[in-house]
Every structure is written in structure tokens, then in C-alpha cells.
Amino acid sequence: MLAPQLSQANDSPTKLMIILLETNSSIKQYLKNWYKYDMDIDCPLCGTLTRRHTKYERQVICKTETYTIFILRRRCKHCNITISLLPSFLKPWQRFANHFREIAGRWHLVGKSLNRIAANLSQSGISRRTLQRWKQEFHDHLKRELIRERRRLVDDSAIKESILVLYRKGLTAGDELKIILLSLLGKAKSIPQTGKLLTALNLNLPPQDYW
Numbered sequence: 001m002l003a004p005q006l007s008q009a010n011d012s013p014t015k016l017m018i019i020l021l022e023t024n025s026s027i028k029q030y031l032k033n034w035y036k037y038d039m040d041i042d043c044p045l046c047g048t049l050t051r052r053h054t055k056y057e058r059q060v061i062c063k064t065e066t067y068t069i070f071i072l073r074r075r076c077k078h079c080n081i082t083i084s085l086l087p088s089f090l091k092p093w094q095r096f097a098n099h100f101r102e103i104a105g106r107w108h109l110v111g112k113s114l115n116r117i118a119a120n121l122s123q124s125g126i127s128r129r130t131l132q133r134w135k136q137e138f139h140d141h142l143k144r145e146l147i148r149e150r151r152r153l154v155d156d157s158a159i160k161e162s163i164l165v166l167y168r169k170g171l172t173a174g175d176e177l178k179i180i181l182l183s184l185l186g187k188a189k190s191i192p193q194t195g196k197l198l199t200a201l202n203l204n205l206p207p208q209d210y211w
Contacts, residue, residue: 015081017044022203023087027060027067027097030087034070037085043076050074050083060089061096063103064123088199091210098202099195100124104131105138106194109177141211145180152183 021037023030030037041050053075060067074083089098100121107117114135118128181191185204192200202210 015079017081017083018086018092018207019044019083020088020092020203021085023089027062027069027089030089031067031069034072037087038072039085041074041083041085043079043081043083045079045081046076048076048078050076053082056084058090059095061124061126062100063121088203091198091202092207096124096126098198101134102195102198104134105198108135108138138211141209142177142180145184146176149180149183 019041023037025033038052042048043050051074053073055070055072057068058071060069069087071087072085074085075081076083086092091098091101094101104117104121107120112120114128114131117131118126121131178191181197181201182188184201185191188200188204191197198211205211
């Protein structure tokens with residue numbers, strides 16, 4: 001699955017595009033096999049087959065280790081864009097691995113304080129300010145999706161009736177969260193195991209909604 005994100009560098013005629021590559025491998029496995037992800041990709045803008053175009057190094061921070069990985073690039077001469085093939089265990093412009101951010105997000109949801117989370121993740125060198133920003137981002141995502149989901153239920157009478165039955169039986173906040181996540185995951189029948197949720201969400205969402 002490929003999820004493209006297009007960004008324009010300031011005062012630059014060259015457009016930079018990030019494409020998430022669905023990589024089921026771990027970071028260590030990716031380190032060993034990164035070259036296998038160099039694949040033929042058509043330009044998302046014009047459909048022309050892109051060409052291989054160098055690579056660059058990128059740091060990935062986990063709980064106790066920092067890895068340096070290679071990110072492959074492709075080039076479309078027709079559209080003058082460079083495409084970075086980002087492994088899906090990362091979010092664009094984010095140094096911390098998705099599973100690491102997810103751990104912090106889950107702890108936020110169960111009520112752990114920022115100080116306690118920072119202490120538990122102290123080996124990673126993460127700052128309390130970063131954790132505060134993640135906390136706000138997670139809450140913003142949940143608030144936005146909750147509003148969208150409730151609006152969708154109002155517009156879809158068939159779904160609305162089935163969900164109302166659940167509410168009458170005593171639907172909890174956790175139950176509602178599961179409904180929202182399953183809706184965002186598309187065809188998925190269950191929520192991915194811990195550590196894989198953010199990656200699964202980002203592969204199924206448009207770039208502006210990445211978690």
C-alpha cells in the first residue's frame with residue numbers, strides 16, 4: 001500500500017513527495033534489507049515511471065536505541081519531483097518510531113501523568129515538552145474523529161440504528177474509541193496489536209490526517 005504526501009519546499013522549484021511504503025518488517029529487519037524496497041513506482045502526478053535517485057540517512061529513535069537507516073529516493077524528470085520512500089514504521093518529519101509514540105499515547109489514555117511517562121521513557125532522551133505535544137496531538141485526533149464519526153452516524157440511518165442499540169446497552173468511551181478506530185482502518189476487522197496501530201492508521205489515511 002502506498003500513501004503519498006506532497007510538500008513544497010520554500011522558494012524551491014523542486015517538489016518533494018513522501019510515499020509511505022508498507023513494511024511489515026521491524027526496524028532491524030529493514031536495516032538488513034532496505035535495498036529490497038527499491039521498486040518501480042509511477043509518478044503520482046503524471047503516471048510516468050520514476051527513476052532511481054540516490055538515498056539518504058535518517059535517524060529513528062526507539063525507547064533505548066537510535067538507529068540510522070537509509071531512505072530510498074525516486075525521481076520524475078517530467079514533473080520535477082523527488083520522491084522519498086519512507087518505511088511505514090515512521091511518520092513523515094518524525095524521528096520517533098510509530099510504536100514508540102503509540103506507547104506514550106496509550107499511557108496518556110489510561111491516565112498516566114506526563115512526569116511518569118517521561119520517567120518510564122527517560123532512556124530515549126525524550127523531553128517532557130515533546131510528550132506534551134504528542135498528548136495534545138492524540139487528543140486533537142480523537143476529538144476530530146469523534147465529531148466526524150457522530151456526524152456520519154447521523155447521516156447513515158442504517159448504521160445509526162445499530163449504534164444506538166449499543167449506546168442504549170451502555171456503550172463505554174473505550175467501546176466508542178474502538179468503533180472510531182475500526183472506521184478509520186477501513187476493511188480491518190480488528191484493531192492491530194499494540195505497536196502497529198499508528199502505522200496501520202497512517203497507511204489508511206490521507207497525509208493531512210496522519211497520527
